[in-house]
Amino acid sequence: MHIGNLQSSSGRIQDALEVLLIRWDETREVWKDQRAERFDEEVIQPLREQIAIATPAIGHITQVIARARREVEE
Numbered sequence: 001m002h003i004g005n006l007q008s009s010s011g012r013i014q015d016a017l018e019v020l021l022i023r024w025d026e027t028r029e030v031w032k033d034q035r036a037e038r039f040d041e042e043v044i045q046p047l048r049e050q051i052a053i054a055t056p057a058i059g060h061i062t063q064v065i066a067r068a069r070r071e072v073e074e
Contacts, residue, residue: 006065010058017051020044 024044028036 006058006062010055013051014055017048021048 021044024040028040
């Protein structure tokens with residue numbers, strides 16, 4: 001896998017999350033019952049947390065791969 005693929009995938013995930021959260025906020029304006037709250041707690045919030053963890057990890061992996069490639073090429 002190319003490093004650029006990892007970086008662009010991470011960016012696409014972030015962009016998709018932003019769109020999802022905008023749409024979710026719009027949805028919450030009309031969906032205000034307990035099921036909406038449960039969906040937020042069980043789906044939206046965990047997804048936010050997982051992406052917040054994954055994004056820096058992808059950045060770290062990208063750096064490790066780049067460093068390994070440089071060392072192999074030397």
